[in-house]
Amino acid sequence: MSEPTIKLHQIQFLIQKQYGLYVSKTSCRKAKLRVMNEHMRDFREEFARLYDYAEQLNTINPGTTVSIRTSKNTIPGKEVFMSIYICLGSLKSGWKIGCRRIIGLDGAFLKSVCKGELLSCISKDGNNQMYPIAWAVVDKETKDTWSWFLKCIKHDLELTEGEGLTVMSDMQKGLHLALIDVLPNAEIRWCARHIWANWKKDWRGEERRRKFWQVARASFEVLLQSKLDDLSELGVGIVEALLKYNKEAWCRAYLWPCTYINSL
Incomplete structure (x- = not known):
């Protein structure tokens, strides 16, 4: 059971x-x-008790939000699990009282027998430490699942249309479209580390890595242009390849003032 994908010859x-x-x-x-x-029979028994789990969470942690989505169309006559969203009451109130107005969104594959993906929302607390807010288990990452997840977060954190909020993500297409729909007034930022991971596939080297981070951390536009000029000396077309990623979404020079203060 520890290796459900093991091959027969193994x-x-x-x-x-x-x-x-x-x-x-x-x-x-x-x-x-x-x-x-x-x-799997054990799993089916556990899934059948999800509503009991949700009730228990509300009992021990008042204010907790648990949303369970099911479908009756997959197997006629049976309620089939689709996704679950959880935001503990203490985490919800803690973010409103003591955290910065910035959230990070990401998804990760679940490698258990049941598969699926884990969507997560985290923030930064007053000590600049990671602060988990909410998470959800879904079948796969799509605009629909991200929209549902974001709507739940929007309701729990009272985000209105995203005014004064910064959202950090890794440029996933479905997530980006969902953000525009659900939080149209939020500042959408891209994770520079993910941009570096994609860009370096064609532009490897320690000097290029160093120049990339100088570009990302340049604090005003004149300095940014100077760092881009330095980078251009390390290869023909290297800057053009980098600027395929909208610089206004990941370079510090284009941060809103409130976001810059939060990033210090």
Whole structure:
């Protein structure tokens, strides 16, 4: 169960190595399916108790928001889990009272038997430490799932249309479109580290890495242009490739004053 994606030939090798026995792939397949089916029954029982879990969270942490989406169209006559959103009451009130007006959004693959993706929303507290706000489990990252997640956050944090809010993300297409729809007045920023990770695939080297961060951290436009000129000496077309990423979304020179104060 710790390796649900294990291949049949790997199972054969482990049995032969540990027990000195040869087992056919057919036997390995049957055994794997039996174990997986027994384990999945446990998962089905746990999913059936999600509403109990939500009620318990509200009991021990008043003000908690738990939103569960299900579908009755996938399997006729049965309620099938689609996604769950959780924002603990203490985290919600803590962000409103003591955190900066900036949130970061990201998604990560879940590698368990049930798969899916984890969407998360984090912020920065007064000590400049990471502060978790809310998270959701969905089947996949799409504009629809991001819009649903953002609408839940918008309601819990009372974000109105995003006035005075900065949102940091990694340029995911579905997320960007959802942000424009749900929080049209928020300042949308892109994560420079993700831009560096994509850009460096074609422009490797320690000197280029150093120049990239000088560009990203340039605090006013004249200095930014000077750093871009320095960068241009490290390759033909290198600056043009970098400016394919809208510089106003990730360079410090274009930060709104409130965002710059928050980033210090």
